[in-house]
Amino acid sequence: MKKILTIFIITILIPYSALKAQETNRFFPEKDLVTTGIYYYPEHWNENQWERDIKKISDMGFEFVHLAEFAWFKMEPEEGKFDFIWLDKVVGLCTKYHLKVLLCTPSATTPTWMRLNYPETFVMDGHYIRAENGTRGLESMVNPKYRGYVKKIVAEMAKRYGQNSNVMGWQIDNEPGAVSDYSPSSQEAFRTWLKNKYKTIDALNFAWGAAFWSQWFSRFDEVIIPNTNLVGWWGNNPHALLDFKRYSADAQAQFLDYQAGILRDYITKNQFITTNYTAVCTGSDPNRTTKLDFAAYTAYPNGGSDNIGELGFRLGNSDVVLFASEYYKSVGGVSGVMEIQPGPVNWGSYNPLLLPCTVRLWLYHSFAAGGKIACSYRFRQILYGAEQYHAGMIQTDGVTPSQGGKDYMQFMKEITELRKKFTPGTKMPAKLAARSTALLWNVENYWSIDRQRQTGQWNTWDYPVKFLKIAKSLGAPVDVIQEKADLSKYKVVIVPAYELVDSALVKKWNEYVKKGGHLIITCRTATKDRRGHFWEGETALPIANLIGAHISQTDMLSSYGKGDILMNSNHYSWHSWADLLVPDNASEVLATYDNQFYKGKAAVINHRVGKGFVTYIGVDTDDSKLEKDLLRQIYKDAGATTEEYPPGVFVYWRDGFYTALNYSSADYTVNLPDAAKILIGEKVLKPADVLVWTE
Structure with missing residues (x-):
């Protein structure tokens, strides 16, 4: 137990976003705009093909090669015996052909000897069945034995390549996703986490509402990880589950910081450290890390979804890059796509050919949103294994570019031309600055709401994304920000379904509005405290004075229900969520419900606070037209013009x-x-x- 207690030290989670944009220029000079790269797996191919492949990568226009993320077995073929000769050769070939190298720590895929010698290093699922090697990401991040071997392999890599001027940076792990782990190591680490957070068992019992259904604990060693598989989804304690999510995200973040700390003992200051989170981030929380220079993301926009119009299934879902490209900048001030789909994949509900130039479209989307790095998985389509049907830049013959490869070459050629036309110090045009918008998002709100959606028609992930799409359709530059961000930088701040709040956050919102900002708050905001408890009072009590209204009741309709709202003689439909508002005398009613038994009740109100305004949108409309009309008027009231871009x-x-x-x-x-x-x-x-x- 002492080892686990030593390993799982709870740190003060100060985001590394203090890293200023000018400081990142040592990694990504402004004049380069975006740096392009490709994943290559020399361990998959005959050594006599390596030079041909590396030369081809250079000839195609790539600028760096991503190596070693799944190659632990080759770097440490036997416990304690390391072999980097093969990797030295590949790194040398990259240098020969003027390619930088991005190295990845291999912690996501342990070698077979790990399972044989230390089976306890793997996670347990919700049925207490232990995972095995043979796939990726199933190692117990808090297990001391596993941590020890991670430390050794990372240190050996860093000693060997940390001073290599051709190595540009390091990616830690692969797609960290905070896998739910019910193993003995994790159970013990969870109890340690709880002790650090609550100090006393009485505080834990209160936070978890343990008096309900006789869940009371007498001491911390009675606590186990809440398990929906064995207790049932409906019967589980939402506060315990929220803490399990928090613990899992903290464990993931601490594991990344653990590896980053090892690397920093050996690498030069010119080598960056990052990781590649999934674009739809619902498990990990990148803002819990403290030692990454920035956060990158993976993007797979097309996995057999219909998307927009008859060609949408070939063009992909724009939301994937749209949200990720803004959200991950909240970690270190910059971001970029580390892994983007090069063509058809092998895991979609169906896997169509992409419309030619679609990969180029995605690359430009990441670039346009500020991406500093653009990399793709992978160079060659493999001939065997679980991802045979996953496309590469090069087809199965090893030499012929795929359509995705052609798209990438065109993108890189065009970026080279744009670099020639880059003018440093160019300021954002005034018409865009007048629409500057922030969208406040926190993954803990996702965890809380998605556990208790209350209606199957509520889409927890899409709800904030729809406001991002609305603002972009009106031509606004939008940042996805965290609570720590400076709100004064923005003309408009949108707070969509921000369920968990405290007095400090509400005070920050109030100060922003008093100084002249326009705050948009939506339904399902401030309904709970940080523990996930309702307030002992009216719904959304902490923001009642701020929004100038009280929420009397909330309604949800059936899938065939038809709710009607009236605003400025226009009608809007809804059926998912509706707050019934009782406005204060000083508030202006902008929209009312126009059917159901509460016809005439306020649905949207506007409230002046100091020099600014708060707009509370109490309803989630079906087609988002009401929300768009409101936001358009808000920009107009702020003195800004707007655009009218169609969906997509x-x-x-x-x-x-x-x-x-x-x-x-x-x-x-x-x-x-x-x-x-x-x-x-x-x-x-x-x-x-x-x-x-x-x-």
Whole structure:
């Protein structure tokens, strides 16, 4: 037990976002715009093909090679016996062909000897069945034996390559996802986490509401990880489950920081440290880390979903890059896509061919949103294994570029041309700055709401994303921010379904509005405290004065129900969620319910606070038209103009370049000013097309 207690030290979680943009320039000079790379797995191929492949990577225009993430078995073929000769050769070939190297720690895939000698290093699932090696990401991050071997392999890699000037940086692990672990190691670490958080068992009992259904504990060693598999989904304690999510995310973050700390003992300051979170992040919380330089993400926009229009199934879901590209910048100020889909995948509900230039579209989306790195999994399509059908940049013959490879080459060639036209120090145009918008999001709210959605028609993930899409459709630059962010930088701040709050956060919102900001708060905000408890009072009690209204009741309709709302003589439909508002005398009612037995009740209100305004949107409409009409008016009231981009069309400004992207299935003509100079593409955007221009 002492070993686990020593390993799982709870740290003060101060995000590493203090890293300023100018400090990241030593990793990604502004003039380069974006640095491109590719995953390569030399362990999959005959050694006599390595040089041919590395040369091909260079000839295609890639700038770095991503290596070693799943190669623990080859670097440590026997316990304690390390072999880096093969990796030395590949790193040397990269140097020969003017390619930088991004090395990855191999902690996601342990070698077979680990299972044979130390089976306790693997996670247990909710049925207390232990996992085995043979796939990835099933190791118990808090197990001391596993941690010890991770330390050895990471240290050996860092000693060997930490001073190599051709190694640009390190990726820790692979797609960290905070896997639920019910193993003995995790049970003990969870109890340690609880002791650090609550100090006394009485405090834990109160926070968990343990008086309900006789869940009371007399001491910490009676506590076990809440298990929906054995207790049942409905019967589980939501507060205990929320803490389990928090513990799992803390364990994941601490594990990444643990490896980063090992690396920093050996590497130069010019080598960055990052990891590649999944684009839809619902398990890990990147803002819990303290030692990453920045956070990257993986993006697989197309896995057999229909998306927009008849061509949508070939173009992918724009939401994937849309949200991730903004959210992950909250860690270190910059981000980028570390792993992007190169073509058809092997795991989708169906796996269609992509429309030519779709991969290029995704790459430009990441770039336009500020991405500093653009890398793709993978160079060659493998001939065997679980991902045979997952496309690569090169087809199965090992030499012929796939369509994704062609898209990537075109993107890299065009970026080379854009670099020539880059002007440092270009400021965002005033018309865009006037629409500057932030969307406040916290994964803990996702955990809390998704556990108790109350209606199957509520989509916890899509709800905040819809506000991001609305703001982008009106031409606003949008940041996805954390609570620590400076709100004064933004004309408009959107707080969508922010369920868990405390007095300090509400005070921060109030100060922002008093100084002239416009705050948009939506339904399901401030309904619980940080423990997940309701307030002993009215619904959303802490924000009642801020929004200038009281929530009397909440309604949800059946799947065939038809709710009607009236605003400015226009009607809007809803059926998912509706707060019935009782506004204060000083508040302005903007929209009312126009049917059901509470017809005439307020659905949306506006409230002046100091120099600013708060708009409370108490309803989730079916097509988001009400929310869009409201946001358009808010920008207008703030003195800003707006655009009208159709669904699937996005326009960004970055470093002096405007970029328009078309995910829709129809042509779209971009309304360019007379002074516009087209650099890439044409004014008429066809599906999957990109247009880049300057003004």
